[in-house]
Amino acid sequence: MSKPVMTVCITGAAGQIGYALLPHLCSGKTFGPDQPVKLHLLDLNIEGVQTALNGVKMELEDATYPLLKGVVCTGDAKVAFTGADAVIMLGAFPRKDGMERKDLLEKNCGIFKEQGELLNTVASKTVKVLVVGNPANTNCLIAAECAPNIPRENFSALTRLDHNRAIAQLAIKASVPVEQVQNSIIWGNHSSTQYPDINAATINGKKAKEVVNNDEWYKNEFIPCIQKRGAAIIAARKLSSALSAAQAISDHMHDWFLGTPAGQFVSMAVDSTGNKYGVADGLIYSFPVSCSNGKWTIKEGLEIDDFSKEKMKATEQELTDEKKTAMEILGK
Missing domain, CATH: 3.90.110.10 (Lactate dehydrogenase/glycoside hydrolase, family 4, C-terminal)
Structure with missing residues (x-):
């Protein structure tokens, strides 16, 4: 029997890391050569960003990956996280000139608090979450703190x-x-x-x-x-x-x-x-x-x-x- 389709969510999916990552996820290199995946691609709900994201979806269609069983592009985190079995959090507020580390943390606290709370309610209860957006370790901690229904060991940050x-x-x-x-x-x-x-x-x-x-x-x-x-x-x-x-x-x-x-x-x-x-x-x-x-x-x-x-x-x-x-x- 074929494996059930895995729903993989990527935040900040319209960026350059997301673009470089997609072939790994769709080819079987990441989750195995027999694991079908459905992608939920989340990025800012801004016209230019969503247009670019849909361009990525077009390329994924054209690449004809046999394991890819669907692509959802959205600016709504609730839609993106619903039913997710794996979440790769690329999106974070970037550090800008003149910003103190505390300022960066303040911006990201708001983002990862909201996303952690959403994961807590709509993602799979066995979801595995990888935080990449910096400051990755502490962003991961914030998301985990705000998702008490998900085991703490299901959160990790990229090193x-x-x-x-x-x-x-x-x-x-x-x-x-x-x-x-x-x-x-x-x-x-x-x-x-x-x-x-x-x-x-x-x-x-x-x-x-x-x-x-x-x-x-x-x-x-x-x-x-x-x-x-x-x-x-x-x-x-x-x-x-x-x-x-x-x-x-x-x-x-x-x-x-x-x-x-x-x-x-x-x-x-x-x-x-x-x-x-x-x-x-x-x-x-x-x-x-x-x-x-x-x-x-x-x-x-x-x-x-x-x-x-x-x-x-x-x-x-x-x-x-x-x-x-x-x-x-x-x-x-």
Whole structure:
């Protein structure tokens, strides 16, 4: 028997990341080659935006994807979220010149409070929600806070792009194919405080730190490179990452729904409550996780040295400060 059609909602769908993501979702690359999908594409209810969104729908029709069983374009979040099995939240209020981080959080609190409340009432109760729009971790926390009917573990924020960037830089440094690099870790926030950690990473089965054997490169080049990679791409392209972001979103959802390979873990920003690494409860914090049967589990038992503890605590503090600001705005 064929699988039931999965309803996948994308917010901010008319943007460049949405455009780059759609082939992954419709080809079977993300959810599996036998999983039919129906797309709910949400973006601003503005004539020019909706016209562009309908142009995307026309292209999807012309692409004749066998797994694509329908496309709904809308400016109404209630329509978009109704019956959704997976929601990929690309849309967020962008940071503009002169804006303080608190101003950005205030704008996004309103958006993600409203969307969280709608998810709570009209989405599937087993919906899995991935927040990509920045500040992604705290936007995810706000949506989860406002959707008490949906399990907290069904909300996550994207740090897979940072994870993939770390793998790529290790592969380049060691002059090996990317598939030989496994188990890099992104701890904390999807921001410049994140901690890209290679202590558990392997290159062709050997410890990455021993293969690279260059602590100065690791601390002074690798870590800042991953932390600032997004800004470097914007400086080069005059646009934010789209192709690589779409790949990371697809990787994240694929592993969450279909599972990670045995012995491997990936980075996901998830509910920190009950973790074994001393991170405060109640944050959306990036950890190494493995996935099976649609659920993620934080990898336990990794050795954390003093350098790592300091980096992990710094990004935790940023997330704690963001949460405090967000809860004040929400009146909680």
